[in-house]
Amino acid sequence: MKFYDAHNHLQDDRFAGRQAELVAASRAAGVARMVVNGSCEEDWPQVSGLAREFPDLVVPSFGYHPWFVGERTPRWREALVEFLDRTPGAVVGEIGLDRWKPGLSCDGQEEVFLAQLRLAAERNLAASIHCLQTWGRLLELLRTTPRPARGFLLHSYGGPAEMVPPLAKLGAHFGFPGYFMHDRKARQREAFKLVPADRLLIETDAPDQLLPDAANLHPLTDARTGRALNHPANLPDVYQFMADLRGEPLTTLAAQVEESFRRLFGAARAVDTGGPTLTIPLMSNDIIYPRSARETMAGWAYLPRFVDKIRLHLAGKLHTDYQENFAHKGFDAKWLQTAGLTAEQFIAVVKDTVTDAQVCDWVAKNVKKSAEEKAAFNQAVLNYGRENDPAVKARLQMRKEQSGLGHRDDLQCFVDYIDADEKRI
Numbered sequence: 001m002k003f004y005d006a007h008n009h010l011q012d013d014r015f016a017g018r019q020a021e022l023v024a025a026s027r028a029a030g031v032a033r034m035v036v037n038g039s040c041e042e043d044w045p046q047v048s049g050l051a052r053e054f055p056d057l058v059v060p061s062f063g064y065h066p067w068f069v070g071e072r073t074p075r076w077r078e079a080l081v082e083f084l085d086r087t088p089g090a091v092v093g094e095i096g097l098d099r100w101k102p103g104l105s106c107d108g109q110e111e112v113f114l115a116q117l118r119l120a121a122e123r124n125l126a127a128s129i130h131c132l133q134t135w136g137r138l139l140e141l142l143r144t145t146p147r148p149a150r151g152f153l154l155h156s157y158g159g160p161a162e163m164v165p166p167l168a169k170l171g172a173h174f175g176f177p178g179y180f181m182h183d184r185k186a187r188q189r190e191a192f193k194l195v196p197a198d199r200l201l202i203e204t205d206a207p208d209q210l211l212p213d214a215a216n217l218h219p220l221t222d223a224r225t226g227r228a229l230n231h232p233a234n235l236p237d238v239y240q241f242m243a244d245l246r247g248e249p250l251t252t253l254a255a256q257v258e259e260s261f262r263r264l265f266g267a268a269r270a271v272d273t274g275g276p277t278l279t280i281p282l283m284s285n286d287i288i289y290p291r292s293a294r295e296t297m298a299g300w301a302y303l304p305r306f307v308d309k310i311r312l313h314l315a316g317k318l319h320t321d322y323q324e325n326f327a328h329k330g331f332d333a334k335w336l337q338t339a340g341l342t343a344e345q346f347i348a349v350v351k352d353t354v355t356d357a358q359v360c361d362w363v364a365k366n367v368k369k370s371a372e373e374k375a376a377f378n379q380a381v382l383n384y385g386r387e388n389d390p391a392v393k394a395r396l397q398m399r400k401e402q403s404g405l406g407h408r409d410d411l412q413c414f415v416d417y418i419d420a421d422e423k424r425i
């Protein structure tokens with residue numbers, strides 16, 4: 001059986017250079033992959049070093065943790081973009097909001113959190129979010145800010161049970177840590193009973209969030225302080241606890257978590273080819289879906305989706321369902337026409353870039369259209385099928401029925417239909 005640690009801090013100084021030993025013990029325990037979260041500019045190089053050393057195991061994650069936001073340099077955002085651009089398979093985290101830590105200032109927390117969430121959304125990368133005692137505000141911000149189409153992780157979810165459904169609706173996955181195995185964490189465990197099976201992830205948060213002594217099979221001590229540390233090889237115990245809590249076999253839980261982990265964090269990298277990394281969504285199933293038409297780039301709705309389709313096309317991975325309209329019909333053609341470009345011109349632009357940020361810069365510089373023209377295009381795309389044209393409405397209904405979505409009255413336009421067909425809503 002393979003175990004996936006959705007959140008830890010293998011780079012933490014308290015591990016005092018024993019990382020290779022921890023990795024060996026974790027592999028022996030069946031840990032297949034782990035998301036290693038940086039927390040500030042200072043530890044990002046360590047995270048990328050671990051990803052280079054253990055490429056099949058470590059999913060490198062870069063972000064500013066709310067506890068360290070006050071230490072950021074003026075160019076923190078550029079530094080983050082560089083780490084995301086040059087580290088294969090990189091995701092965003094740990095980011096978040098904290099109203100719990102005594103003495104911690106709120107200054108800059110929201111601004112830094114939102115800037116990072118937007119970066120994750122633009123690139124459709126998973127974001128790992130920390131939240132303590134400010135769940136209502138987090139929900140509000142998530143509702144009104146672009147989110148990664150592939151979803152995000154609420155690590156060590158300790159919010160109210162009744163907030164699980166609305167958060168799940170926005171794309172939340174919920175990380176369960178071994179710390180919630182303590183008797184006093186009954187309220188947190190209750191919330192996890194409401195987490196949909198395909199949104200559940202398991203984490204150690206090592207070196208923090210120690211398990212109860214009886215379950216801690218890998219005792220570890222911080223040599224400098226004598227304090228107990230959590231070992232990442234404790235992960236299978238946390239899985240077993242969750243399987244018991246949900247009353248299902250460990251194998252069932254493990255298979256489900258594996259699928260969710262891969263959907264959110266991408267497939268494993270067998271070897272680092274040294275080539276450019278494309279920010280296309282990697283899915284565990286056969287079809288790689290482009291991003292939602294609702295995502296925007298340089299003020300244009302639909303554009304991130306078109307860029308994904310071009311990258312998939314260039315990689316020979318554009319599914320046949322998307323090939324008929326590709327670049328010459330439908331919304332693809334509509335955007336090109338509005339932007340005053342030919343398909344060949346724009347495909348060449350995407351081909352010459354590695355990241356979304358580069359495409360975005362090119363479009364911002366070379367496609368000079370007014371805010372009104374962009375808004376008109378965005379409205380036309382996002383509402384297509386909603387207006388009262390019986391022929392268009394009939395075609396929408398036909399597409400819904402072909403996809404087994406005929407009963408979904410909430411799908412009122414083509415973009416709704418596409419989001420449902422690609423399993424985002």
Ligand SMILES: [Zn+2]
Pocket residue numbers: 007008009037094155205
């Ligand atoms: Zn953490």
